[in-house]
Amino acid sequence: MRYILIDRFLELSKGVRARAVKCVTNGEPFLRELETYPPALVLEALLQTGGVLARTGAPEGTMSVLGKVNRAEFPHSARAGDRIELSVDAVQVRPDGTMCQGRASVGETVVGEAEFMIVFLPSELAPPPDPERAQRREQLMRALKMPSLEEA
Amino acid sequence: MEENEIVSKVISCVADALGQDEEDVKLESVLSRDLEAESIDYLDITFQLEKSFGIKIEKDDLFPTKIFQDERYVSDGVVTSDGLAYLKEKMPYADVASFESDPKVIKVPELFTVGLLVNYVKTKVAA
Numbered sequence: 001m002r003y004i005l006i007d008r009f010l011e012l013s014k015g016v017r018a019r020a021v022k023c024v025t026n027g028e029p030f031l032r033e034l035e036t037y038p039p040a041l042v043l044e045a046l047l048q049t050g051g052v053l054a055r056t057g058a059p060e061g062t063m064s065v066l067g068k069v070n071r072a073e074f075p076h077s078a079r080a081g082d083r084i085e086l087s088v089d090a091v092q093v094r095p096d097g098t099m100c101q102g103r104a105s106v107g108e109t110v111v112g113e114a115e116f117m118i119v120f121l122p123s124e125l126a127p128p129p130d131p132e133r134a135q136r137r138e139q140l141m142r143a144l145k146m147p148s149l150e151e152a
Numbered sequence: 153m154e155e156n157e158i159v160s161k162v163i164s165c166v167a168d169a170l171g172q173d174e175e176d177v178k179l180e181s182v183l184s185r186d187l188e189a190e191s192i193d194y195l196d197i198t199f200q201l202e203k204s205f206g207i208k209i210e211k212d213d214l215f216p217t218k219i220f221q222d223e224r225y226v227s228d229g230v231v232t233s234d235g236l237a238y239l240k241e242k243m244p245y246a247d248v249a250s251f252e253s254d255p256k257v258i259k260v261p262e263l264f265t266v267g268l269l270v271n272y273v274k275t276k277v278a279a
Binding site: 095 | 168192193195196198199202203209211
């Protein structure tokens with residue numbers, strides 16, 4: 001994940017559900033030229049939440065990648081100052097992937113809904129381990145106040 | 153479950169997973185050649201079938217493609233007699249007999265038709 005769009009996890013139930021928060025601020029580069037938060041980034045935030053959720057149920061020796069976005073809708077827009085709550089359920093869990101359904105809401109207003117598939121591929125296909133990247137990820141997990149995947 | 157219902161639901165699953173119109177999905181359609189299925193779509197089809205029929209499909213059960221990387225079953229790009237025997241045992245729902253006349257590995261995707269999915273589901277719902 002190069003752009004982290006999650007500010008905090010509220011819930012992470014292993015292989016079942018994740019809830020996270022993304023606060024939209026006026027300082028974000030995307031909002032300098034746009035009035036509303038881009039739907040593609042709402043989707044990305046849901047995918048990142050689902051990616052972490054799917055990882056908690058993934059077999060050892062695999063890595064998780066986004067396989068497909070089957071459906072995505074954005075009935076309303078988010079704006080600077082909004083607190084987007086991201087809720088993702090793992091609706092089907094298999095040893096080779098997880099089907100997720102996610103909803104992004106600002107209060108009672110739905111700003112995004114998506115169904116997507118996270119796929120587990122053999123770790124051998126991953127690039128060689130990068131200790132610096134691993135350290136950055138650990139720092140990030142702490143910053144997000146998120147339990148490590150091993151603890152989830 | 154009636155065969156017509158199985159066929160109709162399988163076609164719906166395939167059309168959904170591949171973004172195709174249902175009228176373009178025929179029993180004889182080859183998933184890759186005719187419906188442009190890519191590797192990731194096979195997993196999506198598996199998810200759709202599990203959900204639609206309420207069945208459990210074990211990993212590599214419906215699409216046991218790993219055997220084609222096994223040198224016991226493949227030699228010089230051709231499926232060996234052991235490989236063909238294994239295929240018949242592992243995929244009784246596939247038309248292995250027609251594949252047998254020219255068992256090149258590059259022709260394996262031709263085995264995976266919508267009709268194969270229907271036959272597979274029939275074995276699962278009857279179980």
